[in-house]
Amino acid sequence: MSDPLPQRPSEREDKRSFLQKVAEFIHPGPDSPDELIETLADAEDNAVIGTDARVMLEGVIRMADRTAGDVMVAAPRMDLLDIDESYEEQLRQIINTAHSRFPVFEGERDNIIGVLLAKDLLKLQRAPSLSLRALLRPAIFVPESKPLNDLLRVFRSNRNHLAIVVDEFGVIAGLVTIEDVLEEIVGEIEDEFDLPEEEGDIFALADATYRVAGSTPVERVADFFEVTLEATDPDEDFDTIGGLVAHELGRVPFRGEFMDLAGLRFEVLHAKGGAVHWFKVTRLQS
Template sequence: MSDPHPERHAPEKEDKRSFLQKLAEFIHRGPDSRDELIETLAEAEDNDVIGAESRVMLEGVIRMADMTAGDVMVAAPRMDLINIDSAYDDMLHLVIDTAHSRFPVYEGEKENIIGILLAKDLLKLQRAPELNIRALLRPAVFVPESKGLNDLLREFRGNRNHLAIVIDEFGRVAGLITIEDVLEQIVGEIEDEFDIAEDEGDIFGLADRTYRVSGDTPIERVNEAFGVKLASDPDDELEREFDTIGGLIAHEMGHVPKRGEFTTLQGLNFVVLHTRGGAVKWFKVSPASQDDATG
């Protein structure tokens, strides 16, 4: 007599774990699974489980785990500092020129950082010149180059500081890092209230006779505005290969420029102010000084 309930071979069980469960399991495995986790994120995007922006952010979080303050800091030679003994007009000039919101302040030698000055606090001096600028300084926070970005972000959020001075192994100032620098590793380039909208033009004159130039400004436009001849030879390979000033300067530097880097072409100093998506968004342009020309 046949068995009324014949044995059935159960089909292979479908993996019903959620994407977040798989993600958690990969994380718990440790750093050896990081590449596999990134591949899983790519698969999740392909399967419409997460969006492209979410994948980029998650990958940024994963990679940031191995990064330190020294990896993303603005190096000391590129730091914009305020001398405590400078005149008020000189300080205001620097604030307008650089468009930063916070500045390390030094006394005597540049290594001697005594505090942080917020640009908005300069308004208090304008209204009350009798104030001592030292009373406006915020305490400076110092971190080692080896400080992990995860830990640094946690500290930035906890103590409400947005800028830290980075110190090398010998106790000397190596650079500075802001909360913006850290967050940009996750979400990409962040613009602040000083940034100029893309539809407002490509070359802007500033009060100190320097200029802001959009990275996508045609080379021909730059030549016309500054009376120079960048890649102006029709037979020059650069003329055929590059249409914009950003592309030309990236070629001259030999890599994708980063904020604070600079180069000199045709007697003009090009300083990178902002980048986005692997390209320069804004340059600061000024006549090259003798120091720039020689070193």
Template sequence: MSDPHPARPAEREDKRSFLQKLAEFIHPGPDSPEELIEALVEAEDNKVINAESRAMLEGVIRMADMTAGDVMVAAPRMDLIDIASPYDALLHLVIDTAHSRFPVFEGDRENIIGILMAKDLLKLQRAPELNIRALLRPAVFVPESKGLNDLLRDFRGNRNHLAIVIDEFGRTAGLITIEDVLEQIVGEIEDEFDVAEDDGDIFGLPDRSFRVSGDTAIERIEEAFGVRISSADADQDFDTIGGLIAHKMGHVPKRGEHHVLAGLSFTVQHTRGGAVRWFKVSPVAGLPATAR
């Protein structure tokens, strides 16, 4: 007599690789990058890939049409070292900016003669007789039109992580790092100062001061601290506290600089890409809470 409940055959394990499954899903292939991106969105909807994989693949596709000029740090925002600067000034700049590599110029800022690694300054501390020129590494120059795919390949091949971007006339247009390129694929690479947007923009500190994002809306500052901040000049309109303070100071603030506004002291804790990421904010004793 046959078994009324025969055992079900074991399901076969899907041994296809992720790329094989993705290729089969989008076959026949799309005819344009836009169609490929749409196919990736559909693949995510159908659980073939997850959201993180879709975002990274989309970044790779979009990066194919991007150039160094699209993502570089513009020349006015570059932190440069004057080779004629004394050691103490060099050390101060390194500490304030927290970069690991610095373009070095001689005479004119356009005359970049090499790259200084921050860690190499330790050699000067141990052997002051060394000439800083001996510590410089060759500067790599690339045109604004250099494709990011090619640039990433060059970065990996020559182990240089920073390049000076020049315009069509041979002038310095900016600089670009391997991190700038990789962020086009994986998104912003976070550090200890990075906080998710949902986590907030104002945080209390143990010393009764506050850590405030430079992107915080001025209205939010007024509400949180009970102050009144007028909006800069009549012909200017600023939405964020970072933009307003930079305007008041007349330059891009550096780490450690501070400015008093509306009875509050704003000290720059961290900058990135020429903008303030975080301030340390505390009330100034004896000053009224009104705009200055």
């Protein structure tokens, strides 16, 4: 008995049309990554693939030449937990930095003894007798020269999506996360700090400090805190508080750095893509 609804030839062709068209563009094949990227650009121009697909494919190609050392957070900027600190201090640091994973050291910062998931620290509230050391997960160490392709395979094979990067002498050079690797392919990944503008830009925190978006207009910050915010150079004018702080510092500040302006301390909570996304603002005692 024949199929009452036979598949039309055109339907079968449609399912493979994307791959067929891409194959037509790359046949007989580019001789270098740069030529392949140019071919993808041609495919986008001819509506064979979309812009998002072209960007991701280009990211995959370029990632082959990138290493852990290219995308890592340098050691001085790493947020670490000291296993000998009090529970209250550790919890404060976790709240302020808002990471999900932390390398934990003992004694010296270079002595990383494991990785703590922020959610695991909450177990100590219900069981104070529990040892923090027992909550640590093994730390993964990779060389700076580790290709990102290989590093992604490492992350996929285990549940610890953070690795400590060491230089050729075995000294800690920084850390890299799975997000750092994926952003090489898909671009910047939005996270819990990346709120839509309409949801607000200044938030009061429980400890009498404030969280302020780096894109907040300088005038709005000045009005909110009832201060005068101006650049030291009277000829300079800035639209956003992030731009003003970066100018006064002479560069885009790193996470954890701070600057005092007009009786306010602007501490960087989150910086990404060459810009400050969030400040923690504290009124200084006069």
